[in-house]
Amino acid sequence: MxxxxxxxxxxxxxxxxxxxxxxxxxxxxxxxxxxxxxxxxxxxxxxxxxxMSHSENHALTQKINDNFTILKNKSESSLQCPASLSHSKTKYDGPFxxxxxxxxxxxxxxxxxxxxxxxxxxxxxxxxxxxxxxxxxxxxxxxxxxxxxxxxxxxxxxxxxxxxxxxxxxxxxxxxxxxxxxxxxxxxxxxxxxxxxxxxxxxxxxxxxxxxxxxxxxxxxxxxxxxxxxxxxxxxxxxxxxxxxxxxxxxxxxxxxxxxxxxxxxxxxxxxxxxxxxKKIPWLEIFSSKACWSIFIGHFAHNWGNYLFLTQIPSFLKDVLKFDIKSNGLVSSIPYISCWIATTVSCFISDYLSKKTRLSRTTIRRIFCGIGLFCPAIAVIGLSFINCSNVILGVVILTLGVSFDAVNTGAGYLVNINDIAGPYSGILFGISNTIATIPGILSPSIAGVLTKNHSQKEWQMVFLLCALIYIIFGILSLVLLDSNLQKWSKIEKEETESKNKNVEIKS
The missing domain is CATH 1.20.1250.20 (MFS general substrate transporter like domains)
Incomplete structure (x- = not known):
């Protein structure tokens, strides 16, 4: 030593x-x-x-009703939304x-x-x-x-x-x-x-x-x-x-x-x-492995929430919590400071449990995958009921959701890739990340379609859909999860051992 x-x-x-x-x-x-x-x-x-372009598309009678509704909503928001009141003098409109x-x-x-x-x-x-x-x-x-x-x-x-x-x-x-x-x-x-x-x-x-x-x-x-x-x-x-x-x-x-x-x-x-x-890559074994599908499913669910948070937090803060652009950027960064801390802490806790307790590696990964998928589900359900009258609670719940989601990368499915795949970890990561990029395509598009009027009720649908994916995919991922080195990942080891035996026989 x-x-x-x-x-x-x-x-x-x-x-x-x-x-x-x-x-x-x-x-x-x-x-x-x-x-x-x-x-x-x-x-x-x-x-x-x-x-203005929306209102021009309506008939005159519809216009009157819409204008009345807008005035009503404005008066309500001024009473209920402290963020919009504090920034009401400053308005930013882009060119598009x-x-x-x-x-x-x-x-x-x-x-x-x-x-x-x-x-x-x-x-x-x-x-x-x-x-x-x-x-x-x-x-x-x-x-x-x-x-x-x-x-x-x-x-x-x-x-x-x-x-x-x-x-x-x-x-x-x-x-x-x-x-x-x-x-x-x-x-x-x-x-x-x-x-x-x-x-x-x-x-x-x-x-x-x-x-x-x-x-x-x-x-x-x-x-x-x-x-x-x-x-x-x-x-x-x-x-x-x-x-x-x-x-x-x-x-x-x-x-x-x-x-x-x-x-x-x-x-x-x-x-x-x-x-x-x-060496030949065991494609068939990878795609027929329950342990691999646990990773694919968990990675998909994690990234649905991750990309929703990543691409939609600024829009949600503006639409629902009524933050202005300057405050929007600063508030949007708060969950990711907590996210970085959660990733680091979960790594150390996972290693500690592995060394100091009798818990199997599979059990440890299951614990952290469960935390990383079910806790964010609870958070986004809570977030779906938040409006601009309780801004601080909204930011706290948002921060908790992003932080718990990050546990997956610190001690969940991402680490499990190395646990089960050995020399094929890079290949498995590429496959998993390909599947997990699909939410990056779907999540922002669906959010855009569902939130045409920027209302809290529309955002509620976005968050409830996210929670549903977390829960359903989370259950499937945990049921299939295995952290033991898979048979197909031991091919390299077996081949080197057989080569060594042949060398011994020849000598």
Whole structure:
């Protein structure tokens, strides 16, 4: 033990820690660009013109009734909505008169592209190198992000096309980033390195939501375009930094010490070899495995809530809780600060239960998957009854919902991928994330269709549907859940053992 500790180079002052630190900012920017449209759209829409266009479509008698209803609703909201009262003097209207259904299409366009490159992302990393794919994924996505204001001003159809290709570029980021750690993360440091890097996604949500609201009001070129210019420029700079600092493997890195290089190469022998070996992938076994379907179903349910929160929080805060744009961004970021904390804490609690108790790994995963699916269901049911008269309660429930949802990534289905799949974890992640991107397409679109009039009752339907998916899919996921290493994932082990026996016989 003493000898191995002596051989082990410093963790903090190391190239592998630097790689995790750089990737932290990569995940941060990836998520900032993923949700930039959901923030910007709040200040891109001309709600005044939209209401006027609605009223013009009615007959004269209907107009009178509608106007009476509007006046009545205004007087009621001024009595009941403290947020709208405090911000009533400030009104922000954007240049676009897009219906709610169109807004839903715009918000889901990114995910149509994103879903296509999930599985190919890992394959591209294997063929062309991890660093190149990650850098190009972020670089191309960032260039397209910079062009979003131009395409938005052309037409909403042009914007949908731009967002589709942005998602297409970004889709390769997560699978290729996952492949990176097969070569850079020693087994006993993997959770720390991967955890540090991927936690950037939560911080990206916090930064984007809080900064986006401020840029909407005080940014240049009309406010909202500055969100895309800033996030896109930062992504291009990061891509260049990654390209010059990172490498696919410690073997190729230009300033890593010999001591650290030897340590990493020795510790990652098995994972790097299994990554490089051209074995047949057990596709049939994966798709017929109950344990895999537990992950697919749990991931789908988690992402339905996750993408609903991610893309619709700003709209819900504006429509129902009556927050202005500046407050909207800051309040939207609060749940994600709590989300980051919940992810980190759940990791430590899960490891503690595994080491200090007699609970099986399957039981532990079942506990955290249950918390991560059923607790958010309770939260969104509560949220469906919230209106602008109880704003603080609404923000608290929203924060709890997002936080409990994050437990899945810290100690639930996401960790279970590594538990059951061994050397095929990357493939299983790509498949699962492909299926789990479907909610990114459906959730914003359905929310847009259901909330045409921006009313609390319409949002109630959105949240109750989300709760139903959490509960039904959650039950199915828990019933099928298994955290034991699957037989088909032991193929590599069996083959190496048989090879060793053949070598012994020959000698």
């Amino acid at each position: 003493d000898q191995t500790e002596a051989k082990k180079p410093s963790f903090i002052f190391s190239v592998r820690f630097l790689m995790a630190f750089v990737m932290f900012f990569g995940f941060c920017l990836n998520y900032m660009q993923k949700i930039d449209m959901s923030i910007a759209i709040v200040c891109m829409i001309n709600n005044t013109a939209l209401k 008169v897009w219906e709610k259904s169109t807004q839903g299409l715009v918000l889901s366009a990114y995910f149509y592209g994103y879903i296509i490159t999930q599985i190919p992302g890992g394959w591209l990393a294997f063929i062309f190198g991890v660093k190149r794919v990650i850098a190009l994924s972020m670089g191309i996505g960032s260039l397209l992000t910079l062009s979003i204001p131009f395409f938005a001003r052309l037409s909403y159809k042009a914007l949908i096309g731009c967002l589709f290709f942005t998602g297409l570029a970004h889709g390769a980021f997560w699978p290729s980033a996952s492949a990176l750690w097969a070569f850079w993360a020693p087994v006993n440091e993997r959770s720390r390195l991967v955890g540090l890097a991927s936690s950037g996604s939560k911080v990206g949500s916090i930064v984007a939501l809080s900064l986006g609201g401020i840029l909407c009001v005080y940014g240049f070129d009309g406010g909202w375009p500055s969100i895309f210019y800033l996030f896109g420029t930062a992504g291009i700079i990061w891509s260049l930094i990654l390209f010059f600092i990172a490498s696919d493997s410690p073997k190729d890195h230009f300033f890593i010490s010999d001591k650290e290089k030897k340590y990493i190469l020795e510790e990652t022998k098995k994972t790097a070899n299994s990554q490089n070996s051209q």
